[in-house]
Amino acid sequence: METIAFIMANLPVIGQRMLEHVSLVGVSVGVAILTGVPIGILITQSRAWADRVLYVASVIITIPSIALFGILIPVLSLIGQGIGYLPAVIALILYAQLPIIRNTYTAIMNVDPALREAARGMGMTTLERLRRVELPLALPVIINGVRSAVVLNIAIGAIATYIGAGGLGTFISRGISQTDIRQLLTGALSVSLLAIIADYALLGAQRLMTSPGLRLR
Amino acid sequence: MAATGLQTAFRLLLITGVFACGAWFQANGLLPAILKHRSDVIYLIRQHLALAAVSGAIAIVVGIPLGVILTRPRFEMFADAVTQVVNLGTTIPTLALLALSMSFLGIGAPPVIFALFVLTLLPIVLNTIAGLRSVPQPLIEAARGMGMTPAQILRRVELPNAVFVILAGIRTALAINIGTVPLAFLIGGGGLGELIFTGIDLMEPSMLLAGAIPTALLAVFVDFLVGQIQFWLVPRGVNPLR
Amino acid sequence: MIRLEQVSKHFGTMVAVDRIDMEVPTGAVCVLLGPSGCGKTTTMKMINRLIPPTSGKIFLDGKDTTGVDEVSLRRSIGYVIQQIGLFPNMTVEDNICVVPDLLGWPRAKSRKRASQLLDMVNLDPSVFLKRYPKQLSGGQQQRVGVVRALAADPPVLLMDEPFGAIDPINREVIQDEFMKLQAELKKTIVFVSHDIDEAVKMATRIAIFRDGKLIQYDTPDNILAHPVDAFVSEFVGSDRTLKRLRLIKVTDAMMSDPPRVKAEDTLETAVRLMDEHGHVSVVMVGPRGRARGVVRHEVARDLKGLVGEHQEPLPGIVNIKDDLRSAVSQMFTHGVTWLACVDDDGFYKGYITQKSITQVLGTTYRDR
Numbered sequence: 138m139e140t141i142a143f144i145m146a147n148l149p150v151i152g153q154r155m156l157e158h159v160s161l162v163g164v165s166v167g168v169a170i171l172t173g174v175p176i177g178i179l180i181t182q183s184r185a186w187a188d189r190v191l192y193v194a195s196v197i198i199t200i201p202s203i204a205l206f207g208i209l210i211p212v213l214s215l216i217g218q219g220i221g222y223l224p225a226v227i228a229l230i231l232y233a234q235l236p237i238i239r240n241t242y243t244a245i246m247n248v249d250p251a252l253r254e255a256a257r258g259m260g261m262t263t264l265e266r267l268r269r270v271e272l273p274l275a276l277p278v279i280i281n282g283v284r285s286a287v288v289l290n291i292a293i294g295a296i297a298t299y300i301g302a303g304g305l306g307t308f309i310s311r312g313i314s315q316t317d318i319r320q321l322l323t324g325a326l327s328v329s330l331l332a333i334i335a336d337y338a339l340l341g342a343q344r345l346m347t348s349p350g351l352r353l354r
Numbered sequence: 355m356a357a358t359g360l361q362t363a364f365r366l367l368l369i370t371g372v373f374a375c376g377a378w379f380q381a382n383g384l385l386p387a388i389l390k391h392r393s394d395v396i397y398l399i400r401q402h403l404a405l406a407a408v409s410g411a412i413a414i415v416v417g418i419p420l421g422v423i424l425t426r427p428r429f430e431m432f433a434d435a436v437t438q439v440v441n442l443g444t445t446i447p448t449l450a451l452l453a454l455s456m457s458f459l460g461i462g463a464p465p466v467i468f469a470l471f472v473l474t475l476l477p478i479v480l481n482t483i484a485g486l487r488s489v490p491q492p493l494i495e496a497a498r499g500m501g502m503t504p505a506q507i508l509r510r511v512e513l514p515n516a517v518f519v520i521l522a523g524i525r526t527a528l529a530i531n532i533g534t535v536p537l538a539f540l541i542g543g544g545g546l547g548e549l550i551f552t553g554i555d556l557m558e559p560s561m562l563l564a565g566a567i568p569t570a571l572l573a574v575f576v577d578f579l580v581g582q583i584q585f586w587l588v589p590r591g592v593n594p595l596r
Numbered sequence: 597m598i599r600l601e602q603v604s605k606h607f608g609t610m611v612a613v614d615r616i617d618m619e620v621p622t623g624a625v626c627v628l629l630g631p632s633g634c635g636k637t638t639t640m641k642m643i644n645r646l647i648p649p650t651s652g653k654i655f656l657d658g659k660d661t662t663g664v665d666e667v668s669l670r671r672s673i674g675y676v677i678q679q680i681g682l683f684p685n686m687t688v689e690d691n692i693c694v695v696p697d698l699l700g701w702p703r704a705k706s707r708k709r710a711s712q713l714l715d716m717v718n719l720d721p722s723v724f725l726k727r728y729p730k731q732l733s734g735g736q737q738q739r740v741g742v743v744r745a746l747a748a749d750p751p752v753l754l755m756d757e758p759f760g761a762i763d764p765i766n767r768e769v770i771q772d773e774f775m776k777l778q779a780e781l782k783k784t785i786v787f788v789s790h791d792i793d794e795a796v797k798m799a800t801r802i803a804i805f806r807d808g809k810l811i812q813y814d815t816p817d818n819i820l821a822h823p824v825d826a827f828v829s830e831f832v833g834s835d836r837t838l839k840r841l842r843l844i845k846v847t848d849a850m851m852s853d854p855p856r857v858k859a860e861d862t863l864e865t866a867v868r869l870m871d872e873h874g875h876v877s878v879v880m881v882g883p884r885g886r887a888r889g890v891v892r893h894e895v896a897r898d899l900k901g902l903v904g905e906h907q908e909p910l911p912g913i914v915n916i917k918d919d920l921r922s923a924v925s926q927m928f929t930h931g932v933t934w935l936a937c938v939d940d941d942g943f944y945k946g947y948i949t950q951k952s953i954t955q956v957l958g959t960t961y962r963d964r
Binding site: 258261349351 | 668730
């Protein structure tokens with residue numbers, strides 16, 4: 138009850154924090170798509186490089202977020218950006234690489250070789266094949282990767298409050314330090330809700346962007 | 355030819371990078387400063403690992419039987435519902451889960467272990483269900499046709515064929531677990547997070563790194579270890595990696 | 597016309613195709629035949645440079661393909677594969693228009709072409725154009741696969757076991773349809789197969805491969821009648837003579853202008869006619885010449901009267917356009933040694949006997 142009262146009283150602040158959180162996740166995943174998808178496509182050309190890149194990305198993702206923030210802070214403080222938005226965004230970009238690169242890579246590798254042969258035999262260039270056949274077929278899986286990245290980054294974004302990046306995690310950190318259940322629950326619920334909503338929204342986007350021919354059966 | 359050239363370039367870059375970092379640390383006087391925290395680090399690593407081990411062990415002991423039960427014919431109807439709920443559960447951010455756990459159980463190790471247990475349990479249950487369901491139906495039919503009891507089928511056919519997927523779940527779960535332990539400090543559970551968070555608050559890079567570097571290495575090492583166990587424990591016939 | 601000159605392909609030390617010389621005339625269907633790993637598919641794929649030849653030259657209509665850009669070369673050659681390879685993310689219409697789109701045809705023109713092509717393979721455009729590949733049966737998918745290759749109207753078509761993945765009943769139907777289409781379009785076709793029956797049915801020329809070498813390149817009848825070596829004769833099968841029955845039409849093996857009687861003729865006339873020709877029976881025809889019945893010598897010689905009163909039903913008839921396989925099958929079904937041959941309207945054109953069939957099959961052997 139108290140929590141609801143708190144939420145009602147602080148709606149503008151919650152909105153503000155929500156916006157910070159969304160921008161943190163949006164920017165990092167946006168950048169990660171721009172880097173991860175081309176990398177995922179490129180490494181389909183070489184098994185050795187694919188193994189290497191995926192290995193590095195999987196090591197990065199196992200590093201606990203606060204530890205990665207911790208390592209980035211002294212490095213970035215060299216350019217005067219030790220605390221705040223930048224280390225958070227960089228860490229989130231790094232975390233988002235694995236799901237996006239891996240899904241892009243596997244999706245393209247899983248395209249039926251017969252389709253690739255048909256495309257080649259009909260006289261498509263490599264780029265035409267990528268654009269007309271491989272990417273449309275891989276798209277649902279790539280979006281799934283983006284989806285995992287977004288959910289992951291919403292969770293990690295909550296921790297970014299401890300390095301001064303704001304976001305919904307602020308309610309949780311204040312709730313903990315002030316042993317204020319109302320703030321604690323406000324933060325926990327809003328960040329969970331954001332994650333669940335983003336998850337379903339991207340699921341919807343995936344359905345919309347998938348060719349109807351792939352949705353059948 | 356170009357590939358091997360790139361390969362050596364890659365390796366050189368890596369070595370130079372590590373070397374440069376080391377040199378920089380040393381020049382800053384950061385390395386000695388980090389080493390000052392050695393005794394703290396060793397104590398906290400122990401605490402860190404204890405939290406992960408206890409919560410992880412409970413989750414494995416509970417999670418696998420739960421997954422098995424949910425794939426038995428009598429309870430199968432619940433499996434989909436449980437999967438749905440668990441999937442939803444995995445989208446809940448870890449910090450939120452810790453916070454919720456604290457709001458019910460207070461401060462200290464118990465809420466941390468409970469939160470870590472829940473986090474770890476979810477992927478284990480999911481993968482146990484998925485692994486058992488992926489066992490080809492003809493195998494089970496053949497086993498039944500040879501006169502195996504349901505318990506024998508489970509032990510001799512289903513579990514051995516699902517073990518790879520189940521272990522993959524345990525690996526994911528433990529990676530999440532060990533990745534979340536640093537947050538335990540926030541609700542009074544101790545662990546290496548103590549050095550990191552305090553280091554951030556005090557703006558003291560040496561303390562920060564004394565926590566962050568072992569935390570990162572520990573997580574990478576545990577994941578590597580579980581990966582090796584998964585690789586060697588799963589028999590060749592059902593191990594896609596071997 | 598496609599001409600291969602000393603074409604070889606080496607994969608490392610393995611010689612996949614060894615100095616092939618062959619020429620496929622314009623409008624011919626050339627079936628490349630052989631066991632798996634014999635180099636037939638590699639040979640075909642060298643024509644559109646999916647596999648670049650190690651040495652040798654390939655000419656399309658007299659033009660060396662070595663100098664041609666491989667992408668534009670492939671766009672000018674139709675290509676059908678066994679797995680069909682329809683793009684699941686595109687509608688049937690877009691699948692058919694892939695090459696026209698790549699070539700930059702105006703949209704209206706290519707879409708019109710797509711619906712014409714669907715019509716040609718008996719798929720209703722209004723139903724199928726907007727469907728996705730997964731909504732089609734295997735046979736329908738393969739039909740679309742074939743017309744997709746025809747979309748930009750290429751003079752040459754490469755087909756890699758195109759009907760291999762289809763069940764036997766549908767395969768026959770699609771093969772027949774395809775032959776009809778080919779009779780109209782007269783494309784130059786190179787067709788890879790491992791099925792001798794399919795080859796005999798479709799080919800104007802068969803090329804038999806073994807271990808990368810072209811062993812025999814000839815018409816189907818010659819391959820069956822005169823296999824050059826033990827490998828070919830084993831490959832075409834010990835029943836190769838039966839297979840040849842398919843290649844010969846009844847009209848080419850029957851005795852034409854046969855003796856005949858009418859209902860109002862007397863039995864005496866019939867007996868005299870039979871004696872004259874040394875036959876044991878004679879066919880009775882209707883007023884305009886349709887085969888109606890038969891009079892047997894042993895019946896007619898002891899009786900008096902008219903043919904119409906003593907005729908018996910014909911034991912078996914066969915259409916002159918059928919092949920000898922159906923003729924022989926008829927004979928066995930009815931337990932007879934001869935059949936009356938009629939045209940589409942039922943007019944009596946001749947008769948065919950087991951002996952005449954043996955003789956026709958024998959001529960090519962005696963040619964040697």
